[in-house]
Amino acid sequence: MTEGDTSRWARELLELLRPAAHDVRKVVDWLAATVDATVSLRDDTGAQLAGPDPRPEEPRPGASRPGESLPDASLAADVVAGRIASAAWQGRGRHLRLVRIELQRGASAGLLTVERATPFDRRASEIVTHTAAVLEVLLRARRTTTTGRRLQRAAADLRLAILQLLMVEDTVSARRVAAGLWPGLLDTDTADVYVVEGRTEERDELAERCVEATGEQALVVRCPAMDAHVIVVTPREATGEDLRALIADRADTYLGGSTRQNLACTATAYGQAVSALAVARFRPDRTAVYAERTHPGRLMDPAALRAWTSALLRPLDTLAHHTSAELLATTRLGLEFTAVNAAKILGVSRNTVRARMERVESLLGTDFSALTVRAAVHLALNTQVGLPADGTAVRPAPARLDDLLGGPALRTWAQDLLGRLDTDARDLRGSLRAWLAAGGNAERAAQQIGVHAQTVREHVRSAEPVLERRLLTAGSDLYEVVLAHLVTADLDRPALGPPPRPEETGHPGALVHR
Numbered sequence: 081m082t083e084g085d086t087s088r089w090a091r092e093l094l095e096l097l098r099p100a101a102h103d104v105r106k107v108v109d110w111l112a113a114t115v116d117a118t119v120s121l122r123d124d125t126g127a128q129l130a131g132p133d134p135r136p137e138e139p140r141p142g143a144s145r146p147g148e149s150l151p152d153a154s155l156a157a158d159v160v161a162g163r164i165a166s167a168a169w170q171g172r173g174r175h176l177r178l179v180r181i182e183l184q185r186g187a188s189a190g191l192l193t194v195e196r197a198t199p200f201d202r203r204a205s206e207i208v209t210h211t212a213a214v215l216e217v218l219l220r221a222r223r224t225t226t227t228g229r230r231l232q233r234a235a236a237d238l239r240l241a242i243l244q245l246l247m248v249e250d251t252v253s254a255r256r257v258a259a260g261l262w263p264g265l266l267d268t269d270t271a272d273v274y275v276v277e278g279r280t281e282e283r284d285e286l287a288e289r290c291v292e293a294t295g296e297q298a299l300v301v302r303c304p305a306m307d308a309h310v311i312v313v314t315p316r317e318a319t320g321e322d323l324r325a326l327i328a329d330r331a332d333t334y335l336g337g338s339t340r341q342n343l344a345c346t347a348t349a350y351g352q353a354v355s356a357l358a359v360a361r362f363r364p365d366r367t368a369v370y371a372e373r374t375h376p377g378r379l380m381d382p383a384a385l386r387a388w389t390s391a392l393l394r395p396l397d398t399l400a401h402h403t404s405a406e407l408l409a410t411t412r413l414g415l416e417f418t419a420v421n422a423a424k425i426l427g428v429s430r431n432t433v434r435a436r437m438e439r440v441e442s443l444l445g446t447d448f449s450a451l452t453v454r455a456a457v458h459l460a461l462n463t464q465v466g467l468p469a470d471g472t473a474v475r476p477a478p479a480r481l482d483d484l485l486g487g488p489a490l491r492t493w494a495q496d497l498l499g500r501l502d503t504d505a506r507d508l509r510g511s512l513r514a515w516l517a518a519g520g521n522a523e524r525a526a527q528q529i530g531v532h533a534q535t536v537r538e539h540v541r542s543a544e545p546v547l548e549r550r551l552l553t554a555g556s557d558l559y560e561v562v563l564a565h566l567v568t569a570d571l572d573r574p575a576l577g578p579p580p581r582p583e584e585t586g587h588p589g590a591l592v593h594r
Contacts, residue, residue: 104218105130111211115204117196121181121215129190129219160191168200175199179212181219190219235261236287239301242266243311244427246346248409254343258299265299268315270340273349274323275303275357276310278333286310286333293326294319305421311353313346324367334360335367345465347409350425351416351555358550376563377459379490381483388484389463392576395443407443410436412461415454416555444576451519452574454554455562456481481576485567494567500546508546511539513570516562 104121108130112119120131155167159178167178174195181190192215194208238261245254255266278286283302287310290300297316303309312323320337327333336357338349352370360368377385396404413422414437423430437448446453484490501509510529515536518524522540526533540551549557565571 104215107211107215107218111194111207115194115196115200115207116198117194117204119195120193121190122193123190131193156191160189170199173197177205177208179208181212182216236302239299240304240427242299243301243313243346244425246313246343247350247413247425249344249347249405251343262296262299265297266315266343269343271313271315271343271346271349272317272319272340273338273346273353274312274314274320275336275350275353276312276323276327276333277306277308277336277357278310278327278330280308283308283310286330289326290323293322295322303425304427305417305424311350313349320369324365327366333366336360337367337369339370342465347413347416348462348465355550355555355557374493376490376493376560376567377463379493380485380487385463385484388481389460392444392457392460393464395445396440407436407440408461408464411440411457415448415458415461415559418554446574446576449519450574451516451558451562452566452571453576455559455566456574456576458556458559459563481573485563485573490567494564497547497561497564498568498570501543504542504546506539506542508539508543511536512543512551512561513565515540516565517571 108119108121111117112131118132121129123129155169156178159165159167159180165180167176169176169178175198177192177194177200179192179194181192192208192212196204200208238257242254242258245251245257251266258265276286276290287300287302290298290310290312294300294312294314294316298312298314298319301311301313303311312319317340323335323337327335334357336353336355336359338352338356341349341352356368356370359371360366393408396407399407410422410426410433413425414433416422417425419430419433419437423433426433441448444457446457448454448457498509501512511525511531514525514529515522518528522533522536525536529536544551547561549561551558551561562571566573
């Protein structure tokens with residue numbers, strides 16, 4: 081064996097150690113070709129990792145199977161167990177080398193089997209020995225990588241579970257789960273929620289960058305509903321700047337953030353972040369924080385709004401607290417997103433989401449298929465978050481939706497908002513009103529006003545930038561526009577709920593919605 085020959089095969093073997101060439105099968109195939117042998121590699125369980133099976137099902141007549149021709153059947157087991165490091169055998173025109181491959185230090189080991197028709201010379205023996213060392217390195221690296229990936233998946237699943245607990249307002253359980261791996265992470269009453277959007281195929285890397293950017297002081301979750309989204313829940317106010325710096329040099333990456341919210345209002349904050357993300361797509365810096373604009377609920381009499389909310393949602397008070405909280409949280413998400421996406425966020429089936437919402441419909445005596453009903457219940461659910469758990473401090477008062485929608489400040493807001501549509505030569509306002517009345521169905525709206533369905537869709541889409549609100553997807557923006565139409569009487573008032581108790585209204589039989 082010449083020095084040049086040694087140098088050549090050594091270089092070839094080293095090439096197989098390069099990260100781009102980390103392939104056990106390639107190494108085994110290279111060894112077989114280099115020493116003109118049949119090479120097989122098995123792991124500690126006997127499973128084939130590379131090379132042909134050394135125990136063919138149909139051996140040649142009169143020939144013994146590789147491995148079964150060994151003088152002692154326990155020889156291979158001795159090699160794998162580490163009682164001997166390697167073994168050699170020859171007979172019947174066959175020459176075998178068995179080499180132990182350590183898969184994990186001091187523990188499991190595999191078996192490299194090399195069979196030649198000619199004896200092993202010095203060159204072949206050295207190549208087998210060095211190749212065995214290379215295989216050990218590659219297999220250990222693969223196991224380490226596999227273990228690391230499993231740990232990463234487990235941590236990602238745990239983060240998702242914590243987010244899902246926050247989404248249903250179970251902050252106690254969320255803190256308990258987080259305390260084991262991220263002590264102090266949720267030791268806070270308030271938090272911000274951010275949604276980072278990038279390329280779907282780069283989301284895993286983007287999520288890791290978010291973890292690094294936040295110094296692991298935030299809950300970073302791959303969104304279960306949107307493949308391109310990463311959700312970040314953080315108690316740190318500085319996180320927003322960290323995330324802005326992260327996306328600054330990343331093309332096609334956007335950031336939407338919520339306002340500061342109580343930790344129990346994570347679902348509300350998430351909806352705000354998604355809404356802000358839609359705005360961020362049109363910003364030069366590709367970032368946006370949910371605008372604290374004037375919401376219709378803030379223009380209503382606070383005491384009357386709380387009393388109306390309490391009366392509307394009273395049927396859920398008859399349920400166990402955890403059941404009521406689960407139904408309310410699911411309905412809140414179900415009104416913000418599709419049933420499919422709400423299910424993914426909560427980690428349940430879409431049938432479960434629908435069943436819970438149908439139960440709420442039944443308890444409230446209403447029908448969520450009407451946008452006006454959804455908007456009113458959405459208003460109540462958002463108000464309910466701020467109500468005392470025991471119902472105290474809610475002043476008994478006539479609970480009438482008409483009274484809530486009839487205030488002068490609210491009327492001015494609604495007229496100003498919808499009046500923006502009048503500046504367009506097209507009848508955007510008429511198309512939008514018909515579309516809302518038809519429950520967001522363009523075909524039915526088109527039949528009502530005598531235009532093509534595509535015209536209705538284009539008008540609704542054109543109304544979005546004018547109103548600065550998303551309309552084609554469910555959520556707070558859409559429900560605000562519905563409420564504005566209710567205030568201006570462009571839509572019929574919804575039928576909601578059972579009548580309040582006589583002692584609260586002072587006159588028996590008064591309906592909540594009248």
